[in-house]
Amino acid sequence: MAPNPTADIFRDILHERARQEHLQAKGRFKYTCADPRMAVGDKALALGEEFGEVCQAVLEEADLSYDKHPTMSVRKELVQIAAVAVAWIESIDKAANQPWEDLVADGGLPESQEPD
């Protein structure tokens, strides 16, 4: 079978998505971006935080000149940003295919989305 670098990257993103859900299940955070109950602003902040970590890795560990390759820490952060984006897309798809009442049936609404 011919090498498929793109498939390898998608496998890494799938692994990172699973890691995110594992951390949420362990209580590290209340939601992942895959949960339609997470406020959209919080999802944007999570994605922006990951982008910031890409930039931080570039500044700390990658030489910005063209004759140097980015480090594996930059790659790791890019996989994480892709996984967060995938999670957000999952949330959009879940919300499109399920009534809101069913989505919030267990666990209730996050504070930022509770009705006044």
Ligand SMILES: [Mg+2]
């Ligand atoms: Mg990160």
